Amino acid sequence: MQTGAAAPETAAPDTAGLTKAQLRRMRRFDNPWRNPKLITGVSILLGIIALGLLGRLFWDMDLVFTGSGMPRQAPVGIENIRGQVGTLAHPLGTDVSGKDILALLIVGAPNSLYVGVLASVIGMSLGIFLGFTAGFVGGRTDDVIRVSSDVMITIPPLLILVVFQAAYGDITLTMMAMLIACFVWQSPTRLIRAQVLSMRESGYVQMARLSGASTGHIMFREMLPNLVPYLFGSFIANVTTSIVTAVGLEVLGLGPQRVPTLGRVIYDAINSGALIQNMWWWWGIPTILLALMFVGLLLINLGLDEVSNPRLRRL
Amino acid sequence: MTVLEIKDVSIDFPTSRGVVHAVTDVSLSVPQGRRIGFIGESGSGKTTTALAAMRMLAAPGFVSAGEIHLNSLGKTDILKLNEEEMRRVRLRKIAYIPQGAMNSLNPVMRVEHQIWDGIIAHEGAVTQAELQRRSDAALEGVGLDPTIVGRLFPHELSGGMKQRVCIAIGVCLDPDLIIADEPTSALDVITQRHVMQTLREVQAKIGAGLILIGHDMGLMAQSVDDIAVLKKGELVEFGPTRQIIENPRHPYTKELISSVPLVGGESFLDPSAAPKAAGGDSATPLLELKGVSKRYGAVTALHPMSFRLDGAVPQIISIVGQSGSGKSTMGSLMLGFNAPSTGEVLFRGQDVYRQHAAEKLAFRKDVQAVFQDPYACFNPFYRVNHALKFPFERFGLSEGPDHTRAAMEDACRAVGLAPETVLNRYPHQLSGGQRQRLIVARALMLSPKLLIADEPVSMVDASLRATILKNIHDLKDQHGISILYITHDLATAYHVSDFVMVLYKGHVVEAGPPKEVIGDPQHAYTRLLIDSIPWPELDRDWGSADDARAALDKLAEVDRRPDTVYRGSVPGFELSQG
Structure with a gap:
């Protein structure tokens, strides 16, 4: 009997004659998690979360209330329209009613992120459940799920949300997240259904069936782990969509009325004529923060793509 | 006159683990009108070397040393041409016939338009009448009717026709050199013979050199004049076909030649091992098919048939056929994956498709399978142990982790794998041959009563096929497992089976x-299959393209009246049609 087994017949790699920098790049290539895009994206988001957490410790949160400071103050060292120079009491300035912008951001940024993440978590869970069911059960169930997700994709979410919010009046952050979740389950459903359909015929699923595995085992132990990269990517994309939708509603004045969020700050700025009064810090700084949030999420998504798909990685 | 000269070429691939020297110092020349075969296993650098001549190496590979000269370009090194000059060389001087014709033709363009594309790209404005004339000539040259086939889209053609269209595109500009990269690996033997004969005819007509890349020594023996044997990127032997086949010098060449099983030749199995009787009562047959058929819509994949396998003495029953013959459908019917349209599949007297959960689990334990694709059979997320351990524990065979571990190691050793080199690895770290043997080891651990082996060696390198078949054969003799061996390869079926x-x-x-x-063989179809196998013997000729065409016509006749020729029976197995 022949023992041992041939390793792949290709010649072995050769590391001689490479510089140290090249070797370091190679190692980085080998460990996909040390991806520069992923690391940058995660740091940006962690930075925003840290702003929310540490800000509460080091800054006075009562400054979010009306009249807590001089109105229309510019950021430190900058003159406003009346020639007053901004002070350290309000490093990022104040709005027309004297609310401190920094305090608004510290409270508002985590709120916006919270809505996005919560909506996405609910939407993804729904999507995973429905996608697996559709792909695995097939038949009539599949038809119902597929058609309803396709129909939902064609309906513009903002239209429904505007009607809903207008009818409801004031709502909480959590309720808003749940409403948005109703519109972000479709694409994960479709994605997972397609993956499950192709995976169902794959050799290792056949092998698992031969091994007497239960449906639950095949779904969650054999298929789900291989879907993780897709799920991550889809999750991050959904967080972005949810935040955009939430901010859109808030800027229209349809968000929660009592809780400061980034979109709400922008709504107030537009409503109180910040553009005419040249109070750029009022709408500009929250916008920059939102932009940063999206850049962070985008980088994480790109980074995860490279982690799960080595062909995108460059040496 | 030399058409192509490759001088001391080395090709490197920088990867994350260092530089892979895919090809080292290969020198070779292709004379005009001569056919050269590049043979070697996967990863031996045969395709890479040929692609370097077209400057079409996949990134990040590059030619690190050496020169490639094309006679019609004079002294210029191909590797020094710029992109536009190289574009003009491709197809006009060097044509490439790809492996998967299915994926190489543009699905939204008519066949003749695809030929015109090549002509226009190289000759600029050509009149419509001239284009038509030339595409008709090219299609006629490969034995296709230009008035019909020229107007068709690729999906309307069969696999063999598509490959012949690819040949027509390749030769429409009368290149100096044709590179054919395993042009028939996706085709069955009958079509393979026809396509190879067509390629030979066309190449002889235009007098081009031909490089044929492949891993099948038999196909090489029937198709080329000289053979270059590559191993791990080095040219280990080069010479005229007759010399290589009849008097190979390098041990690797010998190994490649001996790995081709022959009908009637010496067996690669050890005949001395006596079959061990399987326990179990012989009153109820192990497996019984009663009038089983399978239809997919209007297509009948399997016509009603019945058989009875006693299983008292383990046997290997081979099911042989081309793709689309219904052999894999039979396999999945017997595994309980695919309910039959009529009839019933009985395992030990019980209908496989009418079992409750506990019976189903027992059935699963007793009927196992080895599938075609060893790359897909392991979940990439887990270490390979998972595939072996999970069923072992699931069927309640394990007496604890240590027992499982010992059983896994024993099974690995039984199929000739050293446990420490394969266990605890991820599937991508193992070669195809190692994985397929692990799947056999997995079946062994479960000691089923019946094993369905669906093309177990068709995706494994030739040199390992004999070993894996031997492993499977051992299951019968040493472990008393009856086996249904599904294959398209008549030669291996000849050696391993008790009934075909x-x-x-x-x-x-x-x-x-x-x-x-x-x-x-007595039936026209069986005879045709045997005649179409390329033998690694030069004196056993394959015949001309006309023979191949006549054979295909004969096959069309068979279509109209398929009748069964019974050639005797073996005890313990009964077959009836209808």
């Missing part, structure tokens, strides 16, 4: 002991 069924379009056309069915 030849399937054609869902009908059993010939059945009996292998010595009769394959050694002395």
Whole structure:
């Protein structure tokens, strides 16, 4: 009997004659998690979360209330329209009613992120459940799920949300997240259904069936782990969509009325004529923060793509 | 006159683990009108070397040393041409016939337009009448009717026709050199013979050099004048076909030649091992098919058939046929994956498709399978142990982690793998051969009563095929497992099986002991299959393209009246059609 087994017949790699920098790049290539895009994206988001957490410790949160400071103050060292120079009491300035912008951001940024993440978590869970069911059960169930997700994709979410919010009046952050979740389950459903359909015929699923595995085992132990990269990517994309939708509603004045969020700050700025009064810090700084949030999420998504798909990685 | 000269070429691939020297110092020349075969296993650098001549290496590979000269370009090194000059060389001087014709043709363009594309790209404005004339000539040259086939889209053609269209595109500009990269690996033997004969004819007509890349020594023997044997990127032997086949010098060449199983030749199995009787009562047969058929919509994949496998003495029953003959459908029917349209599948007297959960689990334990693709059979997320350990524990065979571990190690050793080199690895770290043997080891651990082996060696390198078949054969002799061996390869079926069924379009056309069915075929289809196998013997000629065409016509006749030729039976197995 022949023992041992041939390793792949290709010649072995050769590391001689490479510089140290090249070797370091190679190692980085080998460990996909040390991806520069992923690391940058995660740091940006962690930075925003840290702003929310540490800000509460080091800054006075009562400054979010009306009249807590001089109105229309510019950021430190900058003159406003009346020639007053901004002070350290309000490093990022104040709005027309004297609310401190920094305090608004510290409270508002985590709120916006919270809505996005919560909506996405609910939407993804729904999507995973429905996608697996559709792909695995097939038949009539599949038809119902597929058609309803396709129909939902064609309906513009903002239209429904505007009607809903207008009818409801004031709502909480959590309720808003749940409403948005109703519109972000479709694409994960479709994605997972397609993956499950192709995976169902794959050799290792056949092998698992031969091994007497239960449906639950095949779904969650054999298929789900291989879907993780897709799920991550889809999750991050959904967080972005949810935040955009939430901010859109808030800027229209349809968000929660009592809780400061980034979109709400922008709504107030537009409503109180910040553009005419040249109070750029009022709408500009929250916008920059939102932009940063999206850049962070985008980088994480790109980074995860490279982690799960080595062909995108460059040496 | 030399058409192509490759001088001391080395090709490197920088990867994350260092530089892979895919090809080292290969020198070779292709004379005009001569056919050269590049043979070697996967990863040996045969395709890479040929692609370097077209400057079409996949990134990040590059030629690190050496020169490649094309005679018609004079002294210029191909590797020094710029992109536009190189574009003009491709197709006009060097044509490439790809492996998967299915994916190489543009699905939204008519066949003749795709030929025109090449002509226009190289000659600029050509009149419509001239284009038509030339595409017609090219299609006629490969034996296709230009008035019909030229107007068709690729999906309307069969696999063999598509490959011939690719040949027509390749030769429409009369290149100096044709590189054919395993042009028939996706085709069955009958079509393979026709396509190869067409390629030879066309190449002889335009007098081009031909580089044929492949891993099948038999195909090489029938198709080329000289053979270059590559191993791990080095040219280990080069010489005229007759010399290489009859008097190989390098041990690797010998290994490649001996790995081609022959009908009637020496067996690669050890005949001395006596089969061990399987326990179990012989009153109820192990497996019984009663009037089983399978239809997919209007297509009948399997016509009603019945058989009875006693299983008291383990046997290997081979089911032989081309793709689309219904042989894999039979496999999945017997595994309980695919309910039959009529009839019933009985395992130990119980209908496989009417079992409750506990019976189903017992059935699963007793009927196991080895599938075609060893790359897909392991979940990439887990270490390979998972595939072996999970069923072992699931079927309640394990007496604790240590026992499982010991059983896994024993099973690995039994199939000739050293446990420490394969266990605890991820699937991508193992070669195809190692994985397939692990799947056999997995079946062994479960000691089923019946094993369905669906093309177990068709995706494994030739040199390992014999070993894996031997492993499977051992299951029968040493462990008393009855085996259904599904294959398209008559030669291996000849050696391993006790009984052979030849399937054609869902009908059993010939059945009996292998010595009769394959050694002395009576049915027209079986004979055609045997004649189409490329033998690694030069004196056993393949015939001309006309022969191949006549054979295909004969096959069309068979279509109309498929009848079964019974060639005797073996005890413990009964077959009936209808």
